[in-house]
Amino acid sequence: MQRGTQFLGCETAILCGAMSWVSERNLVSAISNAGGFGVIACGAMTPELLDAEIAGTKALTSRPFGVNLITMHPQLFELIEVCRRHAVSHVVLAGGIPPKGSIEAIKGFGARVICFAPTLALAKKLLRSGADALVIEGMEAGGHIGPVSTSVLAQEILPELADEHLVFVAGGIGRGEAIAGYLEMGAAGVQLGTRFACAAESIAHPDFKKAFFRASARDAVASVQVDPRLPVIPVRALKNKGTEAFTAKQIEVAGMLDSGELAMDEAQLQIEHYWAGALRRAVIGGDVEGGSLMAGQSVGMVKAEEPVADIIAQLMAECEAALARR
Ligand SMILES: Cc1cc2nc3c(=O)[nH]c(=O)nc-3n(C[C@H](O)[C@H](O)[C@H](O)COP(=O)(O)O)c2cc1C
Numbered sequence: 001m002q003r004g005t006q007f008l009g010c011e012t013a014i015l016c017g018a019m020s021w022v023s024e025r026n027l028v029s030a031i032s033n034a035g036g037f038g039v040i041a042c043g044a045m046t047p048e049l050l051d052a053e054i055a056g057t058k059a060l061t062s063r064p065f066g067v068n069l070i071t072m073h074p075q076l077f078e079l080i081e082v083c084r085r086h087a088v089s090h091v092v093l094a095g096g097i098p099p100k101g102s103i104e105a106i107k108g109f110g111a112r113v114i115c116f117a118p119t120l121a122l123a124k125k126l127l128r129s130g131a132d133a134l135v136i137e138g139m140e141a142g143g144h145i146g147p148v149s150t151s152v153l154a155q156e157i158l159p160e161l162a163d164e165h166l167v168f169v170a171g172g173i174g175r176g177e178a179i180a181g182y183l184e185m186g187a188a189g190v191q192l193g194t195r196f197a198c199a200a201e202s203i204a205h206p207d208f209k210k211a212f213f214r215a216s217a218r219d220a221v222a223s224v225q226v227d228p229r230l231p232v233i234p235v236r237a238l239k240n241k242g243t244e245a246f247t248a249k250q251i252e253v254a255g256m257l258d259s260g261e262l263a264m265d266e267a268q269l270q271i272e273h274y275w276a277g278a279l280r281r282a283v284i285g286g287d288v289e290g291g292s293l294m295a296g297q298s299v300g301m302v303k304a305e306e307p308v309a310d311i312i313a314q315l316m317a318e319c320e321a322a323l324a325r326r
Helices: 002-008 025-033 045-058 076-085 102-108 121-126 151-160 175-185 206-214 240-258 264-272 278-283 297-301 310-323
Strands: 015-016 038-043 068-069 091-094 113-117 131-135 166-170 189-192 218-224 235-238
Touching: 002 189, 015 025, 015 235, 015 310, 025 038, 025 045, 025 310, 038 045, 038 091, 045 076, 068 076, 076 102, 091 102, 091 166, 102 113, 121 151, 131 151, 151 264, 175 189, 175 310, 240 264
Parallel strands: 015 038, 015 189, 038 068, 068 091, 091 113, 113 131, 131 166, 166 189
Antiparallel strands: 218 235
């Protein structure tokens, strides 16, 4: 983990991946204070809100933390400017290929850039474009996912790149033995989300946390696209009434498209906007039936509300024991 900890400036190269609405000042500072690396989820925040969140996090920790920006955000460059004003040390760019000039703008004020790499070819391209480190995230993860599993991505990408570059592995990690395996393959560290979402310091609603504690791996399912004309970006979340209703909605909208009641762009917008606000309703409002309970398959290993420091200590103990046994 040493390469990872040196790069991140923390004690253990375990990042808590940004989770919209969950990864705010309380969880982020708790992770960094416990020796891990917290990352603020900017999500759809305005520059003003991000400014306040970074300031709030700095008030709670003097340790390094990162800021995750979504590349499609219409004010991406203003958000980068907010990071510059706060001298943020690490910016994670998520949600697609970073637009021209964004990596340069971040590196311009001395911050490190971490990008998500969905394939080996794109990983190489991102490194050529200036990314300082990569996260490879498999489809076991919670939230928006790609089509390939963590184990396969790790086998494709780590042997090629991990000697020369910093690669962090994410998706489906629930125990330290798995961390040991990826470190052995050359990873500089790991990123977990689901395992930290219900930590004692997480502001997620008690009902959201209860849904996690009850769930098993098979309850965390990827959203399904019903009609080829109506694209659905796959999201892994706990199944509930909302996920069932989403399937029904797609069938209904496809029918209205067939009958000419809806034009294509309007139909696609209805699908795209279906989940708007749904994660907030679940995380903050506790709507576990209609809201979006984004969770990875490791949710089955989340059984109780534990302090972040205990989770990290347990992961590290399991990891060390596994490596000692080898
Ligand atoms: C509730 C939730 C919300 C998430 N929101 C984001 C996000 O806003 N941006 C992002 O890059 N990743 C997001 N993720 C992915 C996490 O940052 C992390 O990469 C992922 O959870 C790792 O896989 P795991 O869930 O198997 O631990 C989210 C994950 C969860 C569970």
